[in-house]
Amino acid sequence: MSRNKKHVNELSFKENIYYYPEHTWAExxxxxxxxxxxxxxxxxxxxxxxxxxxxxxxxxxxGDIFGQVESAKSVSSLYMPVSGKVVSVNNEVEDDPEIINxxxxxxxxxxxxxxxxxxxxxxxLSKENYINLLHEKDE
Amino acid sequence: xxxxxxxxxGCARCRIVKEFMKNENIPFxxxxxxxxxxxxxxxxxxxxxxxxxxxSEGIEFPILVExxxxxxxxxxxxxxLLAGRKLDGFFTVGSLHQEWVDGIHVSGGDPRYKEDFIxxxxxxxxxxxxxxxxxxxxxxxVLKQVLTENLAQMVIMDIWPKRLYAQLLGxxxxxxxxxxxxxxxxxxxxxxxxxxxxPIQRExxxxxxxxxxxxxxxxxxxxxxxxxxxNKYFIKPANSQDIxxxxxxxxxxxxxxxxxxxxxxxxxxxxxxxxGKQS
Numbered sequence: 001m002s003r004n005k006k007h008v009n010e011l012s013f014k015e016n017i018y019y020y021p022e023h024t025w026a027e028x029x030x031x032x033x034x035x036x037x038x039x040x041x042x043x044x045x046x047x048x049x050x051x052x053x054x055x056x057x058x059x060x061x062x063g064d065i066f067g068q069v070e071s072a073k074s075v076s077s078l079y080m081p082v083s084g085k086v087v088s089v090n091n092e093v094e095d096d097p098e099i100i101n102x103x104x105x106x107x108x109x110x111x112x113x114x115x116x117x118x119x120x121x122x123x124x125l126s127k128e129n130y131i132n133l134l135h136e137k138d139e
Numbered sequence: 140x141x142x143x144x145x146x147x148x149g150c151a152r153c154r155i156v157k158e159f160m161k162n163e164n165i166p167f168x169x170x171x172x173x174x175x176x177x178x179x180x181x182x183x184x185x186x187x188x189x190x191x192x193x194x195s196e197g198i199e200f201p202i203l204v205e206x207x208x209x210x211x212x213x214x215x216x217x218x219x220l221l222a223g224r225k226l227d228g229f230f231t232v233g234s235l236h237q238e239w240v241d242g243i244h245v246s247g248g249d250p251r252y253k254e255d256f257i258x259x260x261x262x263x264x265x266x267x268x269x270x271x272x273x274x275x276x277x278x279x280x281v282l283k284q285v286l287t288e289n290l291a292q293m294v295i296m297d298i299w300p301k302r303l304y305a306q307l308l309g310x311x312x313x314x315x316x317x318x319x320x321x322x323x324x325x326x327x328x329x330x331x332x333x334x335x336x337x338p339i340q341r342e343x344x345x346x347x348x349x350x351x352x353x354x355x356x357x358x359x360x361x362x363x364x365x366x367x368x369x370n371k372y373f374i375k376p377a378n379s380q381d382i383x384x385x386x387x388x389x390x391x392x393x394x395x396x397x398x399x400x401x402x403x404x405x406x407x408x409x410x411x412x413x414x415g416k417q418s
Binding site for chain 1: 147172173177180181184185188193196197198
C-alpha cells in the first residue's frame with residue numbers, strides 16, 4: 001500500500017517565507033504571522049483525514065506543539081515556528097483537511113498569530129537552508 | 140440494518156472479509172478510503188477518532204460499522220459478522236501483519252460461545268492465515284479445542300505464581316482451569332509462557348513489582364504442572380500500557396541488571412528462561 005513520495009527536487013517551496021525544521025512555515029503578513037505545513041510534510045503524511053488546531057486566544061512559545069494532523073498512515077504533531085497568540089484559525093481545513101495536501105502554502109494555511117518576538121524568525125531557516133536539510137534527510 | 144465496511148486499496152484482509160460476505164450473501168456497502176469512500180471515511184473518522192486503533196503501519200483495516208457498532212481488524216470484524224456481540228473480548232486489533240494474525244485472546248471472551256469462536260478461527264485458518272493467540276489460562280476448554288483442531292500456529296500463556304491468581308484474576312477464578320491450560324500449552328507446535336513483571340498490591344498496602352523469588356515460584360509452577368524444565372519462558376518488564384499511570388509513575392523501572400537477577404532465579408526451574416522485550 002505504499003505511495004510514492006516526492007523526491008526533494010519535486011517538492012514545492014514558497015519564496016520569501018521562513019521554514020521551521022519540524023516542517024512548518026511562517027509567513028509575515030503585516031504585523032502578524034501566518035503558519036502552515038510544508039509540501040514535504042503533506043507529502044510524507046499522505047492524504048490528511050483529520051486536523052486538530054488551537055483556538056483564537058491560545059498562546060504558544062516557539063517550538064511548542066500547537067496541534068496535530070492525521071492521515072490513515074500516520075499522526076504528526078504541529079510545531080510553532082514562532083512564539084505568539086493565535087488570532088485566527090483556518091476553519092476550511094478543519095472541515096476538509098485535504099486542502100492542505102493540495103495547497104499547503106496558500107489555501108491550506110493553518111493559523112495566524114500575533115507574534116511576540118519577530119526576531120525569532122531570524123533563528124529559523126530560509127528556503128535554501130530548509131532544502132539543504134531535506135537533502136540531508138535523503139542521504 | 141446496513142453494514143458499511145471501510146477498506147483501503149490493496150488491503151488483503153479487507154479482501155478476505157469482502158469475499159466472505161459475498162459468499163454468505165450478507166449485504167454490505169464497501170467504502171474504499173482511497174477511492175469514492177474518502178469523504179465518508181473522513182466524516183466517520185472525525186466523529187469516531189478515539190475509537191479507531193492505529194498500528195505501526197497506520198489505521199488498521201477493515202473497519203466495520205453497523206448501527207453505531209464499530210469493529211476493527213479481520214478477527215473482530217469476522218467475529219461480529221458471525222456472532223454479533225457474543226464474541227466481544229475474543230478479538231482485538233493485533234499488531235502482526237501479512238499472513239500472521241494476532242489479537243486473539245482465548246480467555247478474553249465468554250466461553251459459552253466457544254463454538255462461534257472456534258468457527259471464526261476455522262474461517263481465518265482456511266484463508267491460509269497463521270494465528271497467534273494468547274491466554275491467561277481461563278477458558279481451558281476452549282484452548283483444548285483449539286489444540287484438537289490445530290487452529291493456532293503460536294500460543295502465548297501469561298502465567299503467575301500460583302498463590303497470586305485469586306488476586307490477579309479475581310476470586311471466582313478456578314485454578315484447575317489454569318492448570319489444565321498450563322498442561323495443554325507445551326502440546327502446541329509453537330508456544331511460550333510469559334510473565335510480565337507487574338506491580339501488585341501487597342498485604343501491607345504497598346505496591347511493588349513481582350520479585351525475583353516470585354518469578355522463580357512461577358517457573359517452578361510451570362515445572363510442576365508440565366513436568367519439564369525446558370519450556371520457552373519469557374520474563375518481561377512492564378510498560379505503561381500494563382499499569383495505571385499513577386502507579387506507573389511512582390515506580391522506578393527495572394534496570395537491565397535487575398532483570399538479569401529475575402532470569403537467574405527463573406532458570407533454576409526453567410532453564411531456557413529469557414528476558415522478553417517490552418511490548
